[in-house]
Amino acid sequence: xxxxxxxxxxxxxxxxxxxxxxxxxxxxxxxxxxxxxxxxxxxxxxxxxxxxxxxxxxxxxxxxxxxxxxxxxxxxxxxxxxxxxxxxxxxxxxxxxxxxxxxxxxxxxxxxxxxxxxxxxxxxxxxxxxxxxxxxxxxxxxxxxxxxxxxxxxxxxxxxxxxxxxxxxxxxxxxxxxxxxxxxxxxxxxxxxxxxxxxxxxxxxxxxxxxxxxxxxxxxxxxxxxxxxxxxxxxxxxxxxxxxxxxxxxxxxxxxxxxxxxxxxxxxxxxxxxxxxxxxxxxx
Ligand code: NDP
Numbered sequence: 670x671x672x673x674x675x676x677x678x679x680x681x682x683x684x685x686x687x688x689x690x691x692x693x694x695x696x697x698x699x700x701x702x703x704x705x706x707x708x709x710x711x712x713x714x715x716x717x718x719x720x721x722x723x724x725x726x727x728x729x730x731x732x733x734x735x736x737x738x739x740x741x742x743x744x745x746x747x748x749x750x751x752x753x754x755x756x757x758x759x760x761x762x763x764x765x766x767x768x769x770x771x772x773x774x775x776x777x778x779x780x781x782x783x784x785x786x787x788x789x790x791x792x793x794x795x796x797x798x799x800x801x802x803x804x805x806x807x808x809x810x811x812x813x814x815x816x817x818x819x820x821x822x823x824x825x826x827x828x829x830x831x832x833x834x835x836x837x838x839x840x841x842x843x844x845x846x847x848x849x850x851x852x853x854x855x856x857x858x859x860x861x862x863x864x865x866x867x868x869x870x871x872x873x874x875x876x877x878x879x880x881x882x883x884x885x886x887x888x889x890x891x892x893x894x895x896x897x898x899x900x901x902x903x904x905x906x907x908x909x910x911x912x913x914x915x916x917x918x919x920x921x922x923x924x925x926x927x928x929x930x931x932x933x934x935x936x937x938x939x940x941x942x943x944x945x946x947x948x949x950x951x952x953x
Pocket of ligand 1: 810833834835836837838839840857858859860861864877878879880898899900901931932935936
């Protein structure tokens, strides 16, 4: 009998704690925690993500500063804006929604965000600190995965975790988090030979591939914990993860659904990082 890891419920509980902290910040420092969100261009998915982030800010009492730039924004324009934002003392976190329009060198833009305001946790400094186990702002999706596992008391220490996907925003930071939590970690990718043989050994199997229903039942060890990070559309246009939920669930002890699993945790961890950044900037 499998158990559902209910990310939506967990995210709701965490958001009420974050709201309490945001209120405490406001009463101590006489201003709200501030998050700047920069969106360049008219990518439909990015617009939805930004809207959801702004809505989450309202829910937890974080003041959002939204900046919308046109599709044909120049490198200089976006860099000038970021320089202005990062210097604003009322802004504790800066988020640049990716992808940026093709004429923009995104790496140069992201490098302008100081690590103490890098609430996405993507900077080399934050990633490096995560690697060596120092305090840092951790990338939101991997952090959300860890919080979800911890909330359901999933044992990580000593267990074999297999991550399918090695992106800088999910797979790699998640590998570090799980390693820091004493798992034995394997990271798979598109060049991995015998992927099934790797996955079948996993006590904790995490899919971050970006391919609908990619993980099937024969890849899953009985009683494994399966975490699905993927957000895809199936052949009928319905939202689905990287895991073939219907066939896999019966083999699991715990499984995250899509939607309602890691997605809500990701935005919640952004709120968490922003409040954390605000307090750390005040040396608390
Ligand atoms: P990327 O496209 O950056 O990375 C995908 C990874 O999957 C790569 O490492 C790639 O390998 C690997 N991969 C692709 N095909 C195979 C294969 N056949 N066998 C094994 N590995 C393979 O994706 P992201 O990490 O950005 O995102 C992954 C998924 O998670 C997407 O569905 C995305 O939408 C979702 N996502 C969800 C979030 C949330 O809030 N829930 C947040 C961020 C992402 P290689 O490196 O060799 O190319």
